[in-house]
Amino acid sequence: MNRYLYTQFYRNKAYIIALLFLFMAGIMAIYTGKKFLDRNEDIISKSGAFQKESIERNTKFHKDDLGLVLYYIKFNLVNETPRLAALNIGMRDLNPSIQGVTIRNLEEQRYNSDFYNPANAAVGNFDFSFVIVFLFPLVIVAFCYNLISEEEERGTWKLLSVQSGNLQKLLDHKMLIRLGAVTAVYLASITIASVWIKIPLDLYYIAFVISGWLYILFWFVLCRWIISFRKSSAHNALILLIVWVSINFIIPMSSNILIQKIYPVHESLKAVMEQREGYHNKWDEAKRPTMEKFYKVYPQYRNFKVEENDTFTWTWYYAMQHMGDLESAKSSELYTEKMQKRNQAATYLGYFLPNLHTQLVESHLAKTDMNNQLQYASSLKKFHEKKRLFFYPLIFSVKNAESINWAQQTIQLSSLSEHLKYAQLFLPYLVFIALFMILSQNKYRKLC
Amino acid sequence: MAISNLQLMVRKTWQDLFKGKQNLLITITVLLFCMLSIGIGFTKYTDSFSKIKEYREEVREHWEHRPDKHPHRMAHYGYLVFRIGHPLNIFDNGLDDYLGNVIFLEAHKQNTANLSEAGSSGALVRFGAFSSAFILQSIVPLIILFLGFGLIVQERENATLKIISVQGASGRDIVWGKVLGLWLFSLCFLIPVIPVIFVAALLSQTTDSADILIRLSFLLPAYMMYYFFISTLTVIVSAISKSTSSALITLIGFWLLFIIVLPKGIQFAAQNLYPAPSRIAFETNLEKDILKSGDSHNPDDPHFKKIKDSLLAHYKVNTTNELPFNYGGFVMKEGEKISSQIYIRHQKELQTIYHRQQNLTDISGLINPAIALKNFSMIATGTDFFSYTQFQKQAEEYRYQMAQHLNDLQIEHISNIKPEKGGPPAVIDKDNWKKFPDFNYQYTAVSDSLKEQFIPAVALVLWLAICIASIEISGRKLKLI
Numbered sequence: 001m002n003r004y005l006y007t008q009f010y011r012n013k014a015y016i017i018a019l020l021f022l023f024m025a026g027i028m029a030i031y032t033g034k035k036f037l038d039r040n041e042d043i044i045s046k047s048g049a050f051q052k053e054s055i056e057r058n059t060k061f062h063k064d065d066l067g068l069v070l071y072y073i074k075f076n077l078v079n080e081t082p083r084l085a086a087l088n089i090g091m092r093d094l095n096p097s098i099q100g101v102t103i104r105n106l107e108e109q110r111y112n113s114d115f116y117n118p119a120n121a122a123v124g125n126f127d128f129s130f131v132i133v134f135l136f137p138l139v140i141v142a143f144c145y146n147l148i149s150e151e152e153e154r155g156t157w158k159l160l161s162v163q164s165g166n167l168q169k170l171l172d173h174k175m176l177i178r179l180g181a182v183t184a185v186y187l188a189s190i191t192i193a194s195v196w197i198k199i200p201l202d203l204y205y206i207a208f209v210i211s212g213w214l215y216i217l218f219w220f221v222l223c224r225w226i227i228s229f230r231k232s233s234a235h236n237a238l239i240l241l242i243v244w245v246s247i248n249f250i251i252p253m254s255s256n257i258l259i260q261k262i263y264p265v266h267e268s269l270k271a272v273m274e275q276r277e278g279y280h281n282k283w284d285e286a287k288r289p290t291m292e293k294f295y296k297v298y299p300q301y302r303n304f305k306v307e308e309n310d311t312f313t314w315t316w317y318y319a320m321q322h323m324g325d326l327e328s329a330k331s332s333e334l335y336t337e338k339m340q341k342r343n344q345a346a347t348y349l350g351y352f353l354p355n356l357h358t359q360l361v362e363s364h365l366a367k368t369d370m371n372n373q374l375q376y377a378s379s380l381k382k383f384h385e386k387k388r389l390f391f392y393p394l395i396f397s398v399k400n401a402e403s404i405n406w407a408q409q410t411i412q413l414s415s416l417s418e419h420l421k422y423a424q425l426f427l428p429y430l431v432f433i434a435l436f437m438i439l440s441q442n443k444y445r446k447l448c
Numbered sequence: 449m450a451i452s453n454l455q456l457m458v459r460k461t462w463q464d465l466f467k468g469k470q471n472l473l474i475t476i477t478v479l480l481f482c483m484l485s486i487g488i489g490f491t492k493y494t495d496s497f498s499k500i501k502e503y504r505e506e507v508r509e510h511w512e513h514r515p516d517k518h519p520h521r522m523a524h525y526g527y528l529v530f531r532i533g534h535p536l537n538i539f540d541n542g543l544d545d546y547l548g549n550v551i552f553l554e555a556h557k558q559n560t561a562n563l564s565e566a567g568s569s570g571a572l573v574r575f576g577a578f579s580s581a582f583i584l585q586s587i588v589p590l591i592i593l594f595l596g597f598g599l600i601v602q603e604r605e606n607a608t609l610k611i612i613s614v615q616g617a618s619g620r621d622i623v624w625g626k627v628l629g630l631w632l633f634s635l636c637f638l639i640p641v642i643p644v645i646f647v648a649a650l651l652s653q654t655t656d657s658a659d660i661l662i663r664l665s666f667l668l669p670a671y672m673m674y675y676f677f678i679s680t681l682t683v684i685v686s687a688i689s690k691s692t693s694s695a696l697i698t699l700i701g702f703w704l705l706f707i708i709v710l711p712k713g714i715q716f717a718a719q720n721l722y723p724a725p726s727r728i729a730f731e732t733n734l735e736k737d738i739l740k741s742g743d744s745h746n747p748d749d750p751h752f753k754k755i756k757d758s759l760l761a762h763y764k765v766n767t768t769n770e771l772p773f774n775y776g777g778f779v780m781k782e783g784e785k786i787s788s789q790i791y792i793r794h795q796k797e798l799q800t801i802y803h804r805q806q807n808l809t810d811i812s813g814l815i816n817p818a819i820a821l822k823n824f825s826m827i828a829t830g831t832d833f834f835s836y837t838q839f840q841k842q843a844e845e846y847r848y849q850m851a852q853h854l855n856d857l858q859i860e861h862i863s864n865i866k867p868e869k870g871g872p873p874a875v876i877d878k879d880n881w882k883k884f885p886d887f888n889y890q891y892t893a894v895s896d897s898l899k900e901q902f903i904p905a906v907a908l909v910l911w912l913a914i915c916i917a918s919i920e921i922s923g924r925k926l927k928l929i
Contacts, residue, residue, distance in 0.1 A: 028713075028716070032716060035719075035720060039723070039726075043726040043728060043729065046728070046729060047728050050728060050729075050732040053732070054732070054735070057739070076728075090571055090574075091566075091570070091571065091574075094546075094564070094566055094567055095567065096726075096727065098728065100728060108552070111562040111563050111567075112559075112560060112562060112727065113548075113560075113562060113564070113567055113727075114726060114727045115560075115724060115725070115726065115727045115730060115798065116546075116724075117719075117724060117801075117802045117805055117806075117833070118543040118546035118547055118564075118833060118836065119543060119715075119802075119805065119806055119809065119833050120715050120718065120719055120805065121543075121546045121566065122542075122543050122545070122546050122576075123711055123712060123715040124574050124576075124712070125574075126712045126713070126715075126716050130712075134708065138704070142697075233693060234692070234693065234696065237696070237700075238594065241590075241700070245587065245590065248575070249575070249576070249582075249586070249587070250481075250578070250587075252572060252575035252576075253575055253576050253577060253578035253582065254484075254485070254578040255572065256569070256572050256573055256575060256576070256577055256578065257485070257488055257489070257492070257577050257578045257579075258488065259569075259572065260492065260565060260569070260577075261488055261491065261492045261495075264492075264495060264496065264499075265563075265565075265568040266496070266499045268563045268568060269499075269500075269503055269530065269549065269550055269563065270503075272528065272550055272552065272562075272563070273503060273506065273507065273528060276525070276526070276528065276552065277510060280521075280524070280525040283517070283521055284514070284515045284517060335568075338568070339568055339569075339570075342568070342569055342570060342572075343570040346570050346571065346572040349572075356572065356575070359571050359574070359575075360570070360571055363571045369570060369571055370569070370570035370571070
């Protein structure tokens with residue numbers, strides 16, 4: 001009997017084509033990810049050379065004027081991109097994985113995103129997570145929607161219920177065969193990905209694989225429940241398609257626009273305006289108050305005095321620059337808060353939508369989510385401050401450019417580690433799977 | 449006689465579609481969703497518009513109230529310009545979420561437009577934004593497929609097709625009748641949305657009614673053509689299929705192909721065929737080229753040394769301090785001219801890459817009518833990439849004027865001799881600031897956008913022709929049993 005079920009499944013050309021389609025889509029997605037990683041690595045490796053070149057050029061041109069050298073030189077901080085990011089590009093295509101900043105005020109520079117074609121960004125990346133979230137369910141639906149109804153429509157259901165001792169076991173076996181086939185495609189793609197992209201087999205990766213598989217399982221269990229109502233094939237297909245369209249398009253899209261409306265991020269524009277006023281206005285104001293504010297933040301530089309009738313000193317200049325950051329700090333923080341709120345709202349929504357949850361979890365594991373972006377922004381801030389505090393005393397004491405060991409000023413790597421909360425990662429799946437299992441079990445009991 | 453047969457078929461199909469309570473419910477739900485999205489979009493748009501208006505006024509006020517200043521300091525104080533999308537983005541969000549909203553304009557430096565909505569959002573934004581355009585482009589076709597997949601094949605299964613034929617309707621009448629009936633029904637999703645959009649866009653008070661009307665008069669026929677294609681596809685697949693379920697599965701396959709698979713695939717191909725440089729690479733190359741052509745900040749630069757020598761010779765003086773105008777301002781003006789030319793050249797190269805990517809998508813409209821409509825809809829609502837580049841272009845022109853105007857002021861009014869320590873500073877009167885006009889962003893005219901990107905429109909017309917031809921063919925070949 002079991003062998004018969006296998007043959008029945010694998011003889012169906014449409015099923016094999018669907019599995020092949022899924023596999024091809026997976027390979028294409030992995031290729032997309034590979035391309036993304038290669039480009040990213042290329043950018044980062046070139047940036048080291050760019051930074052070196054720029055230092056050489058500027059220290060040569062303005063060797064007596066360290067203040068001016070540092071006006072121009074950009075220091076790059078890399079946001080480490082895990083290999084896993086190839087499987088979920090997330091927001092990394094919009095937010096740069098490397099950013100260069102001068103020691104002038106940060107607020108003016110930090111919002112410089114990488115270049116991207118908005119038309120491409122709007123379509124979205126064809127990454128592996130996309131294949132899991134959008135395409136796998138379709139094949140699962142196509143495999144399962146008529147498991148019972150087909151037999152009924154063909155008139156073989158009665159025959160089956162007479163011949164088979166345990167209908168539920170038979171149906172579950174059919175479903176397991178399908179689950180096995182889909183899982184095989186999933187694992188094959190994942191294996192190819194890990195060999196091709198050389199993803200290290202760490203906890204993040206394992207959690208990634210499990211979350212994808214649980215999502216697949218969720219769809220099987222959902223199908224199990226829907227077909228247990230014993231409606232017609234067309235009806236089942238319609239219901240499952242409506243679920244697919246609703247959770248993949250309608251609910252996330254409308255939530256997205258609602259979240260954008262509820263948490264508007266005008267603070268970012270405000271911060272841009274404030275940093276500009278904060279810095280530039282100081283040129284027209286008395287020097288004393290600016291310096292006092294600067295000394296208050298950095299008392300260690302109090303001995304670098306600026307007189308009111310000095311024409312121009314770099315001490316005053318960089319103090320003015322810092323005022324830009326200082327006066328926009330509040331709006332900037334509010335902006336970050338708003339982004340966190342947006343993210344939080346999406347996370348809560350994810351607990352109810354396994355597809356969104358998968359997208360969020362996988363981008364979290366691949367460090368391509370907003371959380372990572374915010375963490376990177378805060379390490380960029382620290383990096384910027386460290387650079388400033390290193391160069392301030394040298395500039396203020398009018399050192400020349402040759403007194404610095406520039407070889408040490410290479411690009412730096414910021415690697416952010418995420419603490420994995422397994423309950424948060426997997427519980428939403430397990431709850432849904434258990435729920436639909438119980439519901440369908442209840443229906444199945446009445447089958448025979 | 450043939451006409452009245454056709455009319456009968458159309459009326460019958462249309463009435464059948466309307467008779468079902470379920471269909472009426474679907475229509476109402478879809479329209480409700482459309483209205484809801486328009487409502488949310490409208491409040492969101494007016495909120496951000498009022499904020500941006502406030503910010504624009506604040507920026508202007510700050511600019512006008514700067515005290516007496518050196519013109520070059522003013523040029524670095526610069527200007528902030530904000531982008532506000534076309535009000536029709538209430539209907540079609542287009543690329544709006546992915547476009548930068550503010551540019552800082554200053555002397556000899558071109559900054560990019562920053563802070564897009566997507567950059568401030570998490571992964572949720574990648575699922576897309578909910579808009580009427582999305583519903584009308586993606587969801588309604590799905591509904592049409594569901595309502596129409598059985599139109600012919602079911603009649604054949606019930607053997608009523610033969611009866612209709614016996615009563616005098618030709619195959620052509622049947623196919624045309626079913627297509628037109630389904631199409632007329634599909635217009636119920638579309639027609640009520642248009643006046644609401646018109647009112648909402650008009651209430652936003654950012655553009656005049658003529659502009660909105662022209663844009664809508666492009667949109668409406670485009671969507672009508674698209675629905676005609678969907679109706680034709682549905683009926684023809686229904687006519688060819690052997691069973692209702694195979695008709696449905698084929699149609700869902702088409703939907704997936706047109707709405708999900710092809711757009712992503714084309715985008716993927718475009719990115720790989722025409723790779724774009726990263727920001728860091730772009731900026732480094734730009735810096736290199738600018739340094740090559742002449743660095744106005746470098747006293748030993750040969751280009752500027754030549755200018756200096758010829759100026760000294762022309763005015764028969766020994767030092768630049770003796771020149772009758774401000775030499776620093778003159779050098780800066782020359783530097784601005786060179787650097788902005790180089791920037792524009794580099795920017796053009798980048799734009800060309802994006803343009804090629806876009807072009808490939810446009811051409812894919814010839815195999816995918818959904819893309820043709822999507823791109824056409826963005827063009828007509830002014831939310832396309834071309835319109836955005838016009839904003840960038842206007843901002844860059846304004847920046848150049850501002851920088852050169854301030855350089856001119858420096859050349860005319862600032863002395864060559866640096867002020868002594870504690871002496872009167874080298875500044876010009878603050879009245880000068882008011883005289884420089886505000887930045888006034890003009891929406892790109894829809895005719896310009898259409899001229900620039902005509903392929904989607906051509907593709908739509910082509911698809912209309914293909915539809916008519918295939919209806920004729922399948923009408924003649926219609927199998928009755």
